[in-house]
Amino acid sequence: MTEERPEASTNAIQQRFYVVSPTKFVTLFVGTLGVYSIYWFYKHWDLYRLRSGGTQWPVMRGLFPIFFAHALFSIFSREYNEKFNTTRYNFTHYATIFVGVSVCSYFFNQLSVNEIGRPFSDLFSFVALPIITWVLYHMQLVVNGICGDLQGDSNNQFSFLNYSCLLLGGLGWVIVVFGLIESFQA
Numbered sequence: 001m002t003e004e005r006p007e008a009s010t011n012a013i014q015q016r017f018y019v020v021s022p023t024k025f026v027t028l029f030v031g032t033l034g035v036y037s038i039y040w041f042y043k044h045w046d047l048y049r050l051r052s053g054g055t056q057w058p059v060m061r062g063l064f065p066i067f068f069a070h071a072l073f074s075i076f077s078r079e080y081n082e083k084f085n086t087t088r089y090n091f092t093h094y095a096t097i098f099v100g101v102s103v104c105s106y107f108f109n110q111l112s113v114n115e116i117g118r119p120f121s122d123l124f125s126f127v128a129l130p131i132i133t134w135v136l137y138h139m140q141l142v143v144n145g146i147c148g149d150l151q152g153d154s155n156n157q158f159s160f161l162n163y164s165c166l167l168l169g170g171l172g173w174v175i176v177v178f179g180l181i182e183s184f185q186a
Contacts, residue, residue, distance in 0.1 A: 016051060016079065017143040018043035021152030025140045028162060029133050032169035033176065037136060041065040044072060044143070066102050069095040076139060079146050091142060098135045101128050112183075119183035126180060 018040065020028075028036040042062025049056045061068040073095040080089050105128035111121040144150050158166075 015047050016147050017047055017076075019144055019147045019149045019152050019155050020140060021156035022137065022141065022144075024152065024156055024158065024162075026133060026137060027158075028165065029136065030129065031166040031173075033172045034129055034132060035169065036165070037065065037132070038062045040136065040140075041068070041072070048072075048075060066099045069098050073139060076142050076146070080142055083146050091139065094135045094139055098132060101131045101135075104128065105132075119180070122180055122183045126176065 020040075025036075025040075029040075039062065042058050045056055045058035045061040045068070048054065049058055061072075065072075070092050073091045077089055077091045080091070081087050105125045108117075108121045108124040108128075111117050112125065140152075141150070144152050
């Protein structure tokens with residue numbers, strides 16, 4: 001969903017994790033209704049696998065992040081503590097929030113699909129988005145700090161693919177908003 005500028009990706013093995021500016025992260029995440037998280041998790045796992053020589057499957061970890069968020073955030077914790085010579089930070093509670101809200105959102109979405117509890121079951125899936133955005137935004141700030149690029153200057157430009165995804169996400173937003181309006185009027 002994004003393209004790093006050439007100087008940011010000259011050697012993927014040297015890049016510790018996926019750096020992106022906070023503004024670009026929030027815009028892509030919210031603008032794509034959270035679908036950007038697939039790429040976000042994939043990219044972190046792919047760079048970690050390249051650097052560590054591991055055998056992880058980044059695509060699967062991107063598609064099913066609830067099963068791997070604790071492991072990734074634990075890696076973030078370890079790397080952050082090593083970089084800043086401390087032992088006090090453990091970011092796995094963010095993974096717990098991410099997993100809990102994601103599972104609840106899926107549950108309420110299934111209720112909504114089956115016409116149970118509407119319109120409130122529709123609304124919870126919508127409310128979950130800012131919570132998940134907040135969690136992943138904080139993790140992105142941690143990662144940017146680990147990589148020494150707190151503002152994400154190495155990846156702050158939007159590519160054609162980014163704009164294309166935002167256009168599709170905009171269409172998704174129109175559908176979501178009209179769906180919520182329709183469910184409250186019914």
